[in-house]
Amino acid sequence: MRHILSGVAVAATLILGAAQPTIAQNLFAPVVYINDKAVTRYEVQQRMRFMQILGSPADEAGAEDALVLDRLRMYAAQQLGIEVTDQGLQTGLEEFASRAGMSAAQFTAALEQSGVEPQAYRDFVRAGVAWRAVIRQRLLPQLNVTDAEIDQEMKRQIETPIIDRVLLSELIIPTPPGQEQAAMDRANAIAASQPNEAQFAAAARQYSAAGSAAAGGRLNWVALDNLPPSLRPVLTNLSTGQITQPLTVPGAVVLFFMRDSQGTLRPGAKEQVLEYMTLRMPSASEAAQLAARTRSCDDLYVQAGSEAAPMVNRQTQSQNAIPTLIATRLASMDDDEAGIVNYGNAADVVVLCSRQPALLAEAQADVATTALPDDGVEAAVPDQQGIPSREMVREDIFNRKANAAAEAYLAELRADAVIRRP
Template identity: 35%
Template sequence: MQQFLKFWFLSPGLVLASALNLPLPVAAQGLFSPAVTVNEEVVTYFELEQRAQFMRLLGTAGDPYEQAREELIKDRLKNAAVTEAGINISEEDVLAGMTELAGRANLSLEEFTKVLGQNGVAPETLRDYTSAGLAWRDYVGSRFLSRARPSDAEIDRAMGRAGTGGVQVLLSEVIIPINAQNAGQVEEIAEQISQLKSYSAFSSAATQYSASDSRNNQGQLPWMNLSKLPPQLQEVVLGLKSGEITAPMPLQGAVALFQMRGIREVTGSAPRYAAIEYASYFIAGGRTPEAMSTAQKIASQIDTCDDLYGIAKDQDPSVLDRQSLAPSEIPQDIALELAKLDTGETSTVLTRNNGQTLMLLMMCGRTADLGAGESESREGVANALTQQRLGAFADSFIEQLRADAEIVIK
């Protein structure tokens, strides 16, 4: 496990301002009174001021006091999970971690603690910071490592051994919802659309029948890297000539058709993705006006996938599903919608439960290939992919813990 988890909890850049003698904020309520409570666990003003000063010395971006409060809140959440899992860090590991951190400032541990002390940071603050990071590293590894390891196919993609190169396509789409009640009618309409012979006729069909947001633009999508499309669709699209339309493609809860409007090669290779992370929030009612209104309201309130944990708080856990999958593992209807989204964007096209449940789909992020050439070892690529995924899993889990926690800032 250690080869995958080498101090990824530590800041990658360390700037120690040893000449600074920065003042500490003064808490009117007293240094050892509560500044924050997290599920009744106390963070004192003393801890807050110590961490803020420590983060100043590390060169942390942003307001050190605000950053310190956020980090200490997360530490309390992490410590609770670590304690419940029965994870303990040895004194030798803590000492090694402190030495590693000091080394990033090109100092010995003795020199490092001396400089911290000269700037008002107690040795216990360094010890607590290091111990918490190591314990959390071990917890994340034990919980998520098996899910974070990439497959051989994912490593191949990351090393550039798979993919289609620098090709972009210009498509139009029609996405028609289908259920048991309208299946016959939808299949007939889809077959008729597949026989159309002009761009204008396809555009009219998209405006009339499509449930996708692109219907507001006559079904027309912007130029898109072919590698963004689901792998199973890439070959189909490449086989189209300009103006040609695919046969109706059955999806879960919909039928899709695509018309080719253009294809081009671009300089360099198109991005390839080892994994795509997305979140699905499920709303009862399908595509009813009430459900769509709820989805739009939620979409206007969220900026990242982490925000959905707050929306889903106190609800059945099944209402929110967050995944990080290789492109080939993503259901085709979801993959089609994700291909149109940038990070933080949402879609309300898809449904589940035979059209009775609306899916608010959000793109969390894409794990690009690492630009690895053939000379790079598979082990190195695998480790890098694992680190990326562990970080994503850990961040997602912390946000879930935070959404469920009772946090009181004094």
């Protein structure tokens, strides 16, 4: 599920419980068919109750849609001959329950106390286990992550400031016994409206029980390290002007609105490592003619000719190790652009091959370099604070591609399915 909850929040909801849905007539009557597989009203009510416990939006339409998607997942598994074994299902049940700090048996018992039948939990997990098998068999073999994609993502992370302070507004809706679902519904409605700062402030003044309500929920700047660890990733994933999904805590449902954030760059993030080429020419005019003909780094060897090509000097150096005149010329150049440095009695043709953050260059163990050990690269990389390895970045990109492919395939299954109501 996309909505990520802490184990504490799930466990607290299970203990406190929430409002029971109204039991309708014809409880086991089908409400919708998906490829001739029925979803009953009872299943919808059970899923709605299950979603309430997980802290997800829990209206009837959302629960029905979730069940439709599960039927499509099981249909895809059936088409591929995938079956969920008892052992596979039990592993899935244990893994999901562990998110709430429980065993599968404990989680099932807690669900029963809150009005959710064990079969509803088992069906939910079975669809998830089957869908993962579908993704592995059908989609993952088609996915690939290139080195260029890894470089681009690592460069983005290196050049993105690390958030260390946030400016938040809060909205805390109390949940007295018996009113938990009403509070969650209100919080979901506020979050779904995607309010701007003024609208969030108006909602906080109307609904919040916090002392900040009179100020529209506005808080002062707070250091990220002073916030609970479980809350930090939720907030750092917000952009300015965005609101969190409802967060359940004992006795309340909480919303946060990000008004602003501040951060600092990693040490060494501004330092660059450049790969470039130089070729000394007898005069500025000859250098200018050669530079005008050169279209890339590799092309310099061709344009210089067989006699001059061995004199081409190609190297990788940090900025502070490059001679000043050459470094100044490279500063305004793009990749594969050629220029000249005129010394009066001679001139250098200079071609920039690439530039990248020093931290990225250091992280690439296989980067070839002709620079000497004391060229300054090490000094440019004093601390790789928080930089993931290439394998971690590759895995993250791969997972994002897999999620996107899975969503696209699920949409395709839905478009091709026969969905009808009785």
